[in-house]
Amino acid sequence: MAARVLGRAGRLAAVVRSSAVRLQLRLHGSAGLRFGSQASFFPPLGDAMLPSGSFNNHVALITGGGTGLGRAMTATLSQLGAQCIIASRKLDILQRTAEEISSQTGNKVHAVQCDVRDPQAVSQCVDQMEALTGLPDVIINNAAGNFVCPSERLSPNAWKTITDIVLNGTAFVTLELGKRLIQNQKGASFLAITTIYAESGSGFVVPSASAKAGVEALYKSLAAEWGRYGHRFNIIQPGPIRTKGAFSRLDPTGAFEKATIDRIPTGRLGTPAEIANLAAYVSSNYASWMSGAVIRFDGGEYVSLAGEFNELRSVTPDQWKILEAMIRNTKGS
Numbered sequence: 001m002a003a004r005v006l007g008r009a010g011r012l013a014a015v016v017r018s019s020a021v022r023l024q025l026r027l028h029g030s031a032g033l034r035f036g037s038q039a040s041f042f043p044p045l046g047d048a049m050l051p052s053g054s055f056n057n058h059v060a061l062i063t064g065g066g067t068g069l070g071r072a073m074t075a076t077l078s079q080l081g082a083q084c085i086i087a088s089r090k091l092d093i094l095q096r097t098a099e100e101i102s103s104q105t106g107n108k109v110h111a112v113q114c115d116v117r118d119p120q121a122v123s124q125c126v127d128q129m130e131a132l133t134g135l136p137d138v139i140i141n142n143a144a145g146n147f148v149c150p151s152e153r154l155s156p157n158a159w160k161t162i163t164d165i166v167l168n169g170t171a172f173v174t175l176e177l178g179k180r181l182i183q184n185q186k187g188a189s190f191l192a193i194t195t196i197y198a199e200s201g202s203g204f205v206v207p208s209a210s211a212k213a214g215v216e217a218l219y220k221s222l223a224a225e226w227g228r229y230g231h232r233f234n235i236i237q238p239g240p241i242r243t244k245g246a247f248s249r250l251d252p253t254g255a256f257e258k259a260t261i262d263r264i265p266t267g268r269l270g271t272p273a274e275i276a277n278l279a280a281y282v283s284s285n286y287a288s289w290m291s292g293a294v295i296r297f298d299g300g301e302y303v304s305l306a307g308e309f310n311e312l313r314s315v316t317p318d319q320w321k322i323l324e325a326m327i328r329n330t331k332g333s
């Protein structure tokens, strides 16, 4: 009897061992942990989410509003009634975007040239804005610079360029406007667009990761300090959303996009319209109790990257039977 039981256990152990080897090979050899199909559960909606007129009589400044996500946020705020000012270095692009959005929404979008790295240029931009629209109710610090690069290849000027745009630029815009708003006893909503790796850090984009982390510290600190002046400070951390500016510098070959979609639990990239809706909500009076918030908006990518055992998603039900048998077999050991 004992011999029969032992014999059966031995055969089971052998089956488990050989299956485990096959499973290990499949896990390590498998380049294709495919999701993708689940994207159909999570369709992106494109319409403006807030009631029309939510930003009537509001003025919004969006840095980097001529392209990509900034452009999408400008379009949504404008559609919802805001008078927008978009500011960045390339005036021709700003003017084209401003004209296109204004003609679609019927609300004026102003284009103002400004290199956020230069505090004097920022001050002049705010002068120009005051003359055009008065001080803003909504400020979205969205302008950024970035590229993938091994850190040992970074020159001091490469480091300075990225950190100047992202951290110093955000600080110059925020402090200049903050001071003037305080002087005028006017409240405002400040929003910073950072990234999921501001929290985790990331190799190969180290200046951006460092600067975005600084922006988050800046915004959380001011949320605590300037609530008394009527100012709210919030942060959105987007996951990957295809824009020309980001993908040309971070995914020049297209390989990253494919791998990323595979590991995003919602099976797709985000869309500019989706983040524009979130930014509009956070900047609106519907969110007047929200301050100091850090909102991760990434289809689940961050937690997917972080969890020690998440790769087990690729284990099939049959393989689970084997694994479970192996685990149960340890009882009493």
Ligand SMILES: CC/C=C\C/C=C\C=C\C(=O)SCCNC(=O)CCNC(=O)[C@H](O)C(C)(C)COP(=O)(O)OP(=O)(O)OC[C@H]1O[C@@H](n2cnc3c(N)ncnc32)[C@H](O)[C@@H]1OP(=O)(O)O
Binding pocket: 144, 145, 146, 147, 148, 149, 153, 154, 155, 156, 157, 158, 159, 161, 162, 195, 208, 239, 240, 241, 245, 246, 247, 249, 250, 251, 256
């Ligand atoms: C796939 C997406 C997934 C996830 C995305 C997550 C986060 C995304 C975060 C983002 O921020 S995406 C937004 C990206 N958009 C932009 O970067 C738009 C604006 N960018 C630019 O204008 C340029 O790319 C810029 C950042 C380099 C700034 O241009 P500027 O003309 O001011 O700088 P220079 O060209 O003079 O360069 C300054 C300095 O940097 C060195 N450098 C430039 N490119 C590289 C590179 N690819 N690798 C290494 N070094 C680089 C350049 O040589 C200069 O240094 P030196 O003077 O030579 O020492």
Ligand SMILES: NC(=O)C1=CN([C@@H]2O[C@H](COP(=O)(O)OP(=O)(O)OC[C@H]3O[C@@H](n4cnc5c(N)ncnc54)[C@H](OP(=O)(O)O)[C@@H]3O)[C@@H](O)[C@H]2O)C=CC1
Binding pocket: 063, 064, 065, 066, 067, 068, 069, 070, 087, 088, 089, 090, 091, 093, 114, 115, 116, 117, 141, 142, 143, 144, 145, 165, 169, 193, 194, 195, 196, 237, 238, 239, 240, 241, 242, 243, 244, 245, 246, 247
């Ligand atoms: N797309 C994505 O997957 C993700 C994007 N993000 C963040 O979203 C934001 C928008 O990025 P995205 O739309 O993708 O990329 P874009 O490259 O389209 O946007 C960056 C904008 O910043 C402006 N800009 C750059 N340097 C300066 C400067 N010195 N002064 C003023 N403006 C400047 C650019 O305009 P100009 O060249 O005219 O100056 C451009 O409009 C950024 O903060 C980025 O870090 C975060 C995570 C993911």
